[in-house]
Amino acid sequence: MAERLGVGHVSLTGNGTLALMLAIRALDLRGEIITTPFSFVATSHALRWAGLTPVFADIDPVSLNLDPAAAEAAITPRTGGLLPVHVYGRPCALALDELARARGLPLLYDAAHVFGARATPALAGRGDMAVLSFHATKVFHTFEGGAVVSPDAETKRRVDRLRNFGFASETEVVDVGINAKMNELQAAFGLLHLDRLDAAIAARAAIAAAYRAGLADVPGIACPTPSALATDNHGYFPIRVGVDHPGGRDGLYRRLREAGILARRYFHPLISDFPMYRDAPGAQPDNLPVARRVAAEILCLPIFPDMTAADRDRIIEVVRRPA
Numbered sequence: 001m002a003e004r005l006g007v008g009h010v011s012l013t014g015n016g017t018l019a020l021m022l023a024i025r026a027l028d029l030r031g032e033i034i035t036t037p038f039s040f041v042a043t044s045h046a047l048r049w050a051g052l053t054p055v056f057a058d059i060d061p062v063s064l065n066l067d068p069a070a071a072e073a074a075i076t077p078r079t080g081g082l083l084p085v086h087v088y089g090r091p092c093a094l095a096l097d098e099l100a101r102a103r104g105l106p107l108l109y110d111a112a113h114v115f116g117a118r119a120t121p122a123l124a125g126r127g128d129m130a131v132l133s134f135h136a137t138k139v140f141h142t143f144e145g146g147a148v149v150s151p152d153a154e155t156k157r158r159v160d161r162l163r164n165f166g167f168a169s170e171t172e173v174v175d176v177g178i179n180a181k182m183n184e185l186q187a188a189f190g191l192l193h194l195d196r197l198d199a200a201i202a203a204r205a206a207i208a209a210a211y212r213a214g215l216a217d218v219p220g221i222a223c224p225t226p227s228a229l230a231t232d233n234h235g236y237f238p239i240r241v242g243v244d245h246p247g248g249r250d251g252l253y254r255r256l257r258e259a260g261i262l263a264r265r266y267f268h269p270l271i272s273d274f275p276m277y278r279d280a281p282g283a284q285p286d287n288l289p290v291a292r293r294v295a296a297e298i299l300c301l302p303i304f305p306d307m308t309a310a311d312r313d314r315i316i317e318v319v320r321r322p323a
């Protein structure tokens, strides 16, 4: 996996959430951690499980990733680190790395979406540490699974110990570890899946191209373009359904559901809107105007390698149908 990711030090885990928890522990994060509200809820949950406080900052309107200026404005003496996400596998701004370095703050990347993107080696190696998810909804998966990318052999050894109850040898326990190991069946499945990954990404790319061609001229709908929402591992096909679209995003979502098509509103609600985060620092709606707008417009159309052309065309037809 290290070879495939193009990085030196990888620990495989039972899932991506455990990978986040291990990395948070290995980095010894403290206090308030600045993060994005526009992600899967596990990003903030992992902070709370470690007794940390997520602090929400707004996202960039083009990349949909944590906005470096908003992150900088959220820094206080209590800030103990940054946890941004490469959403849909698209790189976060390098200004985040510069900000972390300038302020001496640990930087952990949630790279759950990056596997298979052209930028994967660069993304998996960014920050002080990074974590990936190999859940079945991701481009590469082991049913459930994940990975922690460490910057050096010593950190990897610590992660490996934490992953295995803190054991340093048969009789020595040196850390308050947990059971976060990837099991052999997951690993075996992953090895089989790796052989098929390039073909799977090519099949996804063809579906994305067909979606783009079929939906280019629908009023109120913006498809991912190479310069904006596109991800080159095609893990997601996120469209923006603007307020000028008849029925709006939720109307289209319902029409698709009635036709048996399970589009997903990744990521709506925002993490900061869930009850356990509403009172967290930065969660106030007026602090997150870009994230709120995107969460109200985003819709991820189904995309998976085995999708038939007939299914794909039916989805295009339902999206094109006037509300």
Ligand SMILES: *Cc1c(COP(=O)(O)O)cnc(C)c1O
Residues within 6 Å of the ligand: 015, 016, 017, 018, 039, 040, 042, 043, 085, 110, 112, 113, 133, 134, 135, 144, 145, 146
């Ligand atoms: C999938 C995902 C996770 C959690 O990974 P699991 O393997 O499901 O535990 C964390 N963060 C993001 C951004 C994800 O998409």
